[in-house]
Amino acid sequence: MTDADHRDDDREAGVGPDPVTVSVDGCSLAFGDLSVLEGISLTIEPGEFVGIIGPNGAGKTTLLRAISGALTPDTGSVTIDGIDVHDLSSRASSRLVSVVPQDTTLSFSFPVRDVVEMGRQPHRSRFSSPDPEDRAAVERALERTRTAELADRPIDEVSGGQRQRVVLAQAIAQETPVMVLDEPTASLDVNHQIETLELVRDLVAEGRTVVAAIHDLNLAARYCDRLVLLADGAVARDGPPASVLTGDALAASFDANAVVMPNPVTGTETVTAFRADRHADPHPERVHVVGSGAAAAGVVARLSTAGIDVTLGPVSSGDAAAETARSIGIECLETEPFATLSPAELEGAETLIRDAGVTVLADFVVGPGNRALLEVVDDAESLVLIETRPFEERNFAGSAARNRYESYRERAIEVPRRRVLDAVTAVGKNRSQSQPSPSIESTDE
Amino acid sequence: MYRPVRTAAWSAGLVVLLVVVSLISAALGPVRIDLVTVAMAMLNAIVVPAGVTVGSATVPVLGLSVPVPGLEYAAVFSFDVPATRQIIVANLRLPRIALAATVGLALAAAGTVMQGFFRNPLADPSIIGVSAGAAAGAVAAIAFPALVPFGGLHLSAFAGALATAFLVYAIATDGGRTPVATLLLAGVAVQAFLGAMISYMLVHSGDSLREAVFWMMGRLNNSQWGDVAFAFPITLVGVLVLCAFRRDLNVLLLGEEDAHHLGIEVERTKLLLLALASVITAAGVAVAGIIGFVGLVVPHIMRLVVGPDHRILLPTSALAGASFLVATDTIARAGPAVVPVGIITAALGAPFFLFLLTRREVHSV
Numbered sequence: 162m163t164d165a166d167h168r169d170d171d172r173e174a175g176v177g178p179d180p181v182t183v184s185v186d187g188c189s190l191a192f193g194d195l196s197v198l199e200g201i202s203l204t205i206e207p208g209e210f211v212g213i214i215g216p217n218g219a220g221k222t223t224l225l226r227a228i229s230g231a232l233t234p235d236t237g238s239v240t241i242d243g244i245d246v247h248d249l250s251s252r253a254s255s256r257l258v259s260v261v262p263q264d265t266t267l268s269f270s271f272p273v274r275d276v277v278e279m280g281r282q283p284h285r286s287r288f289s290s291p292d293p294e295d296r297a298a299v300e301r302a303l304e305r306t307r308t309a310e311l312a313d314r315p316i317d318e319v320s321g322g323q324r325q326r327v328v329l330a331q332a333i334a335q336e337t338p339v340m341v342l343d344e345p346t347a348s349l350d351v352n353h354q355i356e357t358l359e360l361v362r363d364l365v366a367e368g369r370t371v372v373a374a375i376h377d378l379n380l381a382a383r384y385c386d387r388l389v390l391l392a393d394g395a396v397a398r399d400g401p402p403a404s405v406l407t408g409d410a411l412a413a414s415f416d417a418n419a420v421v422m423p424n425p426v427t428g429t430e431t432v433t434a435f436r437a438d439r440h441a442d443p444h445p446e447r448v449h450v451v452g453s454g455a456a457a458a459g460v461v462a463r464l465s466t467a468g469i470d471v472t473l474g475p476v477s478s479g480d481a482a483a484e485t486a487r488s489i490g491i492e493c494l495e496t497e498p499f500a501t502l503s504p505a506e507l508e509g510a511e512t513l514i515r516d517a518g519v520t521v522l523a524d525f526v527v528g529p530g531n532r533a534l535l536e537v538v539d540d541a542e543s544l545v546l547i548e549t550r551p552f553e554e555r556n557f558a559g560s561a562a563r564n565r566y567e568s569y570r571e572r573a574i575e576v577p578r579r580r581v582l583d584a585v586t587a588v589g590k591n592r593s594q595s596q597p598s599p600s601i602e603s604t605d606e
Numbered sequence: 607m608y609r610p611v612r613t614a615a616w617s618a619g620l621v622v623l624l625v626v627v628s629l630i631s632a633a634l635g636p637v638r639i640d641l642v643t644v645a646m647a648m649l650n651a652i653v654v655p656a657g658v659t660v661g662s663a664t665v666p667v668l669g670l671s672v673p674v675p676g677l678e679y680a681a682v683f684s685f686d687v688p689a690t691r692q693i694i695v696a697n698l699r700l701p702r703i704a705l706a707a708t709v710g711l712a713l714a715a716a717g718t719v720m721q722g723f724f725r726n727p728l729a730d731p732s733i734i735g736v737s738a739g740a741a742a743g744a745v746a747a748i749a750f751p752a753l754v755p756f757g758g759l760h761l762s763a764f765a766g767a768l769a770t771a772f773l774v775y776a777i778a779t780d781g782g783r784t785p786v787a788t789l790l791l792a793g794v795a796v797q798a799f800l801g802a803m804i805s806y807m808l809v810h811s812g813d814s815l816r817e818a819v820f821w822m823m824g825r826l827n828n829s830q831w832g833d834v835a836f837a838f839p840i841t842l843v844g845v846l847v848l849c850a851f852r853r854d855l856n857v858l859l860l861g862e863e864d865a866h867h868l869g870i871e872v873e874r875t876k877l878l879l880l881a882l883a884s885v886i887t888a889a890g891v892a893v894a895g896i897i898g899f900v901g902l903v904v905p906h907i908m909r910l911v912v913g914p915d916h917r918i919l920l921p922t923s924a925l926a927g928a929s930f931l932v933a934t935d936t937i938a939r940a941g942p943a944v945v946p947v948g949i950i951t952a953a954l955g956a957p958f959f960l961f962l963l964t965r966r967e968v969h970s971v
Contacts, residue, residue: 251870254869255867282869287853290610
């Protein structure tokens with residue numbers, strides 16, 4: 162604990178409690194016959210913000226409870242700077258670790274400030290009234306969590322999100338070197354999620370060691386220094402967000418198909434998950450996608466994550482669809498932006514279309530530069546049309562192009578973007594059974 | 607934030623209220639006495655140790671009679687009060703008032719602790735079976751005096767109450783942990799069993815049935831200074847120690863795991879709170895029988911007045927409980943019909959509680 166006189170300066174200088182290292186060493190824990198944690202080992206360095214991710218039931222909360230000392234592991238240990246947390250008295254451990262639980266039962270009408278003041282309990286003797294240091298810590302915590310304006314409201318009359326911030330304020334007032342947060346942003350709206358996690362980042366910058374279960378993978382990737390992916394009670398992956406959040410790892414742990422791409426705004430990993438599909442049997446045919454922008458990117462991602470061999474192009478470098486194709490590693494014919502397609506590029510496109518059993522036109526934008534591509538599309542065996550905006554808005558190549566494009570409608574099936582997988586699968590099946598054109602209802606949207 | 611000054615002011619106010627209520631109570635009864643006389647008689651009753659006497663009492667040690675030192679008391683005041691009035695106030699009414707205040711203090715404090723401890727607005731001091739145990743002990747002592755070897759009614763009731771509390775705690779404890787829900791259910795089951803035992807004893811109690819039934823209704827008639835000497839020290843110490851754990855009680859409201867993370871030794875604190883609340887309840891019930899609703903209603907009323915913070919709630923509830931029981935016992939004793947005070951507390955307390963309930967003023971602790 163720092164000297165009270167220095168504390169304000171320390172805070173400005175970004176120095177908090179003495180930094181400590183948390184070590185989880187071979188922790189196993191079972192509830193009766195149900196094994197929840199199996200031999201987990203982790204070392205969390207001072208000033209590190211570690212996010213625990215994983216599907217429901219993976220053991221995230223149990224791991225946090227073992228770290229905080231609430232649960233004693235059957236084997237293995239949790240140590241903070243070499244001291245086993247389970248050997249400590251409640252008072253001693255509460256000066257080391259503060260906890261923000263997933264749900265708090267605060268159904269009585271204490272004023273918010275008094276709830277935050279309970280965070281000072283570990284630092285106070287039984288008979289003392291709050292001293293100036295306690296009061297200052299409470300006020301700081303209220304301000305940092307932006308709950309100061311709620312301070313005099315009864316806790317049972319504030320919203321769920323506000324309450325969550327009050328509990329965080331209580332943990333901050335506790336001024337511990339280690340903080341364990343279980344879904345600290347679960348019931349917060351989007352601005353408070355960001356505010357809260359940035360506050361946690363500040364706390365980490367002051368030297369605290371923070372472990373948090375975060376189920377929003379995008380937020381976890383954006384704010385955590387390191388992610389630990391838990392699956393079935395074991396560490397599936399452990400490392401920087403970019404190395405943990407990969408399509409393969411997520412597919413294995415979450416039983417969902419996911420595309421991981423750098424977020425164009427934050428630059429951190431962004432996960433888009435899809436249902437693990439009933440079309441899990443590998444689609445025998447290659448699917449080629451012609452188009453650009455968000456629509457083509459979405460189609461490529463959706464098909465690729467369903468295990469279908471997808472190709473894309475031609476598409477301008479830097480287009481969203483090209484970026485997506487690169488992120489998920491599919492073959493893509495990239496061209497110079499704004500340039501007319503070269504004969505070689507046209508030939509490449511022709512080959513890709515011929516090799517594919519199904520060609521998908523996804524918001525295909527036709528201009529003078531790629532007008533020739535329309536003729537190549539003629540060679541496609543089966544066509545699926547995805548349109549999020551009318552062709553008139555995408556046509557910069559005159560009425561001839563429009564007539565050609567419209568002629569595709571007669572043999573293509575048109576579906577909304579989110580039904581693309583059904584359409585492609587149906588086309589493939591129908592063709593393999595050499596039946597006439599399939600009927601896919603394209604009712605909604 | 608919590609202000610100790612507020613607690614002190616409320617407590618002081620409630621002490622004044624208790625004195626006023628006691629004064630009025632001592633004036634009322636078959637013989638009406640004016641307040642000034644009552645005040646003087648009460649002051650006359652105050653004694654302080656004035657010296658040590660040796661020789662008035664002896665104990666046999668190895669065949670010899672060894673004198674034990676005793677305290678000599680002296681009156682502080684000597685107001686001129688007619689002898690009969692002095693006796694009525696000091697020997698008849700005051701012990702009863704002091705006992706009512708003691709029992710009210712104990713029950714309201716224990717009720718506050720139990721409601722916080724169980725996080726249940728319906729909890730009362732007897733929730734883990736203390737009253738049923740006391741009743742079993744008392745009825746056994748009344749109906750079968752020969753079977754209860756020592757100490758008579760008070761001790762038998764006190765022992766029954768504590769034995770029951772301990773039994774319930776032991777049943778609900780598994781592997782060093784005592785889940786509150788298990789404690790509650792074990793309490794209900796043990797009470798049901800004791801209820802059967804009590805009924806059985808009543809069926810076979812013969813001539814003592816009336817006395818046993820009156821005991822169970824809760825009554826303060828025939829109170830002696832000796833009863834006060836038994837119950838008051840236990841209650842005072844118990845309430846003072848509970849007051850030292852007021853903040854722990856607040857933090858426990860967050861739930862046991864959260865309380866642990868805030869530095870509370872949960873199981874130890876729970877045991878201590880439960881033991882102290884049970885002991886003061888047992889002391890109260892042993893001398894006064896089962897007086898219902900004081901421990902349930904008074905904490906709720908005070909929660910509405912001063913808020914849920916146990917730092918102010920516990921002392922103010924305890925003091926308010928003392929005044930409440932002195933007042934209701936005055937009605938029981940000097941009202942239109944002389945009845946056991948338990949009837950008055952329930953008859954007044956239950957409708958009032960229902961009124962609060964329908965106003966949605968009582969919903970959680």
